[in-house]
Amino acid sequence: MERELIRLENVAKSFGNLLVLDEIDLSIRESEFITLLGPSGCGKTTMLRIIGGFETPDTGRVIFDGKDITNLPPNRRPINTVFQKYSLFSHMNVEENIAFGPKIAGKSSDYIRDKIKYALKLVNLEGYEKHDVTKLSGGQQQRIAIARAVVNEPKVLLLDEPLSALDLKLRRNMRRELVRINKETGITFIFVTHDQEEALSMSDRVVVMNQGYIQQVGTPENVYNEPENAFVADFIGDSNIIDGVMVRDKVVRIFGREYPCVDEGFPAECPVDVQIRPEDIKLAAPSEGAFNGVVTRVVFWGMSYDINVEADGFEWLVQSTTGRTVGEEVSLHVAPENIQIMSKPQSEDEEVAHDV
């Protein structure tokens, strides 16, 4: 495992009466690509701004490489930021924008020239030195913003929803580019997004946040396949979340029926949230599966169909590569290993945010 570079210790922050971050403990490793994922207002941007030095936490500490940097201003941190709207200096050309940091740091003009070349090559914009930044496309401005940041050889690069202003194709492209730059430079990337697809496809680790609290930290596979609570299950990907009761180890009761699963360690008769991914549900002929139901809605997405099935008064979401017709009688089948059992939230803060 890579060594720890940044540690947030019990960080909390409020704006006026609004608590935006609370009890944040997080360890960020050297060279990793870590994503802060959550709905708007979950505190992810504030967390990024605290790491960048643009906000000071009300309580807690920010440790960088073993040193407390909680009160260090942004210009004295070995951290650079790629802002959401790029924030390029419109009165300077591409070259002057990139040279801004090294010039302030008092580097020689030879060094700066080499660095500009290297940075532009890194972002695939060789030869753009003299271009006017206001005349570049959104994607190009984004690349310049990245070049302007990495040219300072920061230990950490903070990226605040940098892809949100780009169109879909460009966004996909930039995702690959960012991962490549991360691997090539070895700079730690802290990436903020509300887009779960972005988070899953780019990150080494994902930090899922909601209402100022960290909900789960893990690899993309980890947070997708083994969400720790209903919020994570609901926010990342599509989920059927059902109230259930644990009967004993490896047996859960849903809709009055005992059903085999693989989870253990819950007390007997303990209420739980049961998560089943729509792609894990197989549709079968009536009575062949565990639950009988009726198809209520079919939506074609290109790669697959979203099929709603009403069974036992619950609206199941099923994803299938074969279509069905509305009104058709079907039954649902789920393999025991695809049933994820989660503890019920203990406090209101962990409650599922249904509006996301």
Next chain:
Amino acid sequence: MMFNLNTRNFLLTPFLIWAGLFIFIPLVFIVWYGVTDYDGNFSLTNVGLIFERGYLDALELSIALALISTVICLLLAYPLCLILTERRRDNSTIISLLFILPLWMNSLLSTMAWQTILEGNGIINQFMRLLSLPDLHMINTEGAIVLGMVYNYLPYMVLPLYISLTKIDKRILEAARDLGANSWQTFTKIILPLTIPGAISGITMVFIPALTTFVISALLGGGKLLLIGNIIEQEFTFQYDWHVGCALSVILMVFIVLNMLLTAAFDTSHEEEDF
């Protein structure tokens, strides 16, 4: 626009008539009087008067005082506007009102108020005597005139500068900080270049009235320090010599046009950043 060309031209007519009657024709008259002698023949003698001692001194003094006032306004306005933009969210309406307020007052009135504050038996000197300190000679000095100009024209510097400052995205300043710039470097490398258009209009709006004023210099200069505006006024009201008055006005106009051309040149070279 939604108007077609014909409608637009039609709507423009009242303004064109106005401009012709009250701007263009008077201008032609001024130039005409300026370059003719009393018999109506073409002559540059009156224009040439500017090179004579009294007139040249007044012009030089006018330019010098206008420049000094403009620079002082600029130096006062920048920190003020920076503070105003910083506090935009909370109580800035009151603060900005305080600086707009002098605009609502008759400038003659406020200049006369300065007269009573600065004069020999004025408020300041009465206070000095109360403290048994020697009197200060303030009225009828160049300093008093500059003070009057700065007091009257500062809002014209503050407004355009404030507007151009509020147009700067806060994230741009954060980006500069992020890239290692301290507050001073952020100011000189980012804020200053981005507010040049605002500063330029401020400079024009302060320099021109300061160059042409005769009220401020008459009241605070006590008729001893003559600016070019006072001389022109005297030519018209005491000497009844319209030819000399107009000739001097034309010369003053040349300086104003020069100033505007200079600032316009600056403005276009920075226009792109304003998009």
